[in-house]
Amino acid sequence: MARVVVVGGGYAGLASAVRLAKLGHDVTLLEAGDRLGGALGRVEREGFTWDAGPTHTMLPAVVRDLFRKSGRPLERELDLVPVTPLRRHVFGDGSQVDLPTGRGDQMAALDAALGSGSGAAWSAYVDAFADDWDALRRDWFERPWSPELAGEHARALLGTRLTLHKVLRRSFKDERLRLVAGFGATLEGHDLRNVPAWVGLWSYVEQNFGLWTSPGGMADVADALVARLRTRRVAVELSTPVVDLEVREGRVAGVRTTSGTVDADVVVVAADPRQLPTLATHVRRTMPAIPPVLAHLGVVGPVPDLPHEVVLHGDPLLVLRTTGGTAPDGAHAWTVLGRGALSEDVVTALARAGVRVRDQVEVRVDRSPLEQVTTWGGSPYGVLWQGRSTVARRLGPRTPVPGVYVAGASATPGAGLPSVGLSAALVAQVVGPA
Ligand SMILES: Cc1cc2nc3c(=O)[nH]c(=O)nc-3n(C[C@H](O)[C@H](O)[C@H](O)COP(=O)(O)OP(=O)(O)OC[C@H]3O[C@@H](n4cnc5c(N)ncnc54)[C@H](O)[C@@H]3O)c2cc1C
Structure with a gap:
């Protein structure tokens, strides 16, 4: 049985931890923030909840495989429904x-x-x-x-x-x-x-x-994985940022955190590897893909009947997500993602594109790209494409440091829930059973 430390408690970290624990390893998950889920989390304000990041996933088979291989099937925990x-x-x-x-x-x-x-x-x-x-x-x-x-x-x-x-x-x-x-x-x-x-x-x-979603929001998937961490006896330390790897005699021996060293035989970095100096040298030619401008809106009263996602093409590009949250009766939890020439407020830009709800916005939570990257310790959109060489510039599942593996948005095969889920499966495959 190897002592495994997983760095980061986003979808990649949760998925890697439960898979490796099911394979018989002794797993500890270290999360910098005070809650688990990373971008696959929830924002809550005045009776509204919104998915902080993802509101849907392609390839539900990846989620089903994760739940089956780490314990009970997904269907026993939550419903994924088609959009x-x-x-x-x-x-x-x-x-x-x-x-x-x-x-x-x-x-x-x-x-x-x-x-x-x-x-x-x-x-x-x-x-x-x-x-x-x-x-x-x-x-x-x-x-x-x-x-x-x-x-x-x-x-x-x-x-x-x-x-x-x-x-x-x-x-x-x-x-x-x-x-x-x-x-x-x-x-x-x-x-x-x-x-x-x-x-x-x-x-x-x-x-x-x-495309598939959970009716209460995709953060339900993170909640089910957090419950599974307990079943699989994964030790979790919140508010524990990892600052680097501890390497002895050419192999990983643990991680250094702001509160001391944690010993390990295997380390899975499920966060942006550019944060850890030992790995940063191997990914210095990558750049992060910056998240969009984000506004979570609590809208009251009647609204147009809109599908799950509305893409308003142009500059700026606006994406309105009408599901992926919960709202009090008669109200709606909407999220707007904006990219490009956003010289005006997103709600004004939305009105210009024909969706006029300005006077109905009762609650609002804005999250700038900088705030998102700071909160999640890197970009949930992973590595910016800079041509075909980007494929080789990403690490994963193995790294040049023996005993260290990477999963998540910045790792192979890429960002988005399907790829991130697959990255955790790849790590479990190469680490193997205890
Ligand atoms: C606005 C937005 C909308 C999106 N919508 C979708 C969608 O609809 N569908 C889809 O498939 N994908 C979507 N994505 C992408 C998807 O959210 C991500 O690819 C995926 O959630 C990334 O998971 P992750 O675990 O790799 O990273 P993260 O979710 O970023 O998690 C990283 C975790 O590691 C922790 N951490 C970081 N550094 C350290 C450290 N040094 N020590 C300890 N812990 C650390 C962080 O605190 C965080 O909890 C969206 C992303 C954004 C931003």
Whole structure:
């Protein structure tokens, strides 16, 4: 049985800790803040709650696998329900489309909203990712990357100079379809000219497997994992920031915290590795993807009937999330994410885009990008895409320091709940049973 220390209690840390405890290790989780969950947490104010970060996830199979492999199945703890439609896209020219799940339904919706031929163009783009998804799932997302073991297709994808920007220009004459396809990476703060083409495969994943949420908010997933930490007897220390690794004779021997050293045979860093000087040298050529401007709104009275997510394209890009929280009767817990030229208040920008609720906002919690990064000790959006070399610049699941592994948004295979959940599974795979 190895003494394992997990650094960071966000989704990656929680998932790594429960998996490794179930594999028989003696696990201690050290969290800098005074609560667990990281971005997968809850903001509470005057009777309202909002998801602090994620409000939905792709690939529910990753969450199900986590719960099954760490104890009882997910279904015994909480319901993940599909989100339909996936989201509404509203464009600068006033046109809009509600994008459903499923290939045929997406084609029909796009043809009806954006003109005939749109559906076929979209399908040609999305279908092309089917083989990419198969190859990368096998060699990149579900097993530790190894160029020697990986198939030719996965090697070619990860090594390509082709960018998402180029593929979108080539695939679509209609700028609106480019916006729909590039939306995810743009919201996460990336410049599409620096994003490898294969990252577009999330459109395929979303089309085929949908988006899922918990009716009370995605923070329910963190609550269920916190309960599981107790079942699996994981020791938890809150308010314990780790400041570096303790390395002796070329191998990790523990971690240094602000209140002393904690011994360990294995350390899983589920936080931005740039914070720990021993690892920072290995990731100095990475940059964080900065989170968006965030405003949680408590809106009272009647509101327009809007889907789960409304994307208002333009500069600024505004994303309104109408679920992912709880509100008193007759009120609504909304969250607005903003990117780009936000020279005015987000509620004013929202009104300019046609959603007028300014006089109904009774409670409001603003969180700047800086505040988010400070609260979570790094960016929950992980590493900024700077071209194909970013793949190799990220660590994970192994690191150059023997006994040290990394999981989470800044690790391989990337940010977002599906990738972060998979990063914890990769760590458990390489550490193995006690
Ligand atoms: C506004 C917003 C909306 C999002 N929406 C979605 C969405 O809808 N769907 C989706 O899939 N993804 C979404 N994401 C991304 C998703 O939230 C993250 O990728 C994921 O939650 C990251 O989990 P993590 O555990 O890697 O990091 P974090 O959640 O950032 O957790 C890191 C934890 O480590 C702790 N920590 C940091 N440094 C130290 C240290 N030195 N010592 C000890 N502890 C430390 C922090 O306090 C924190 O608790 C969103 C992100 C944001 C910001």
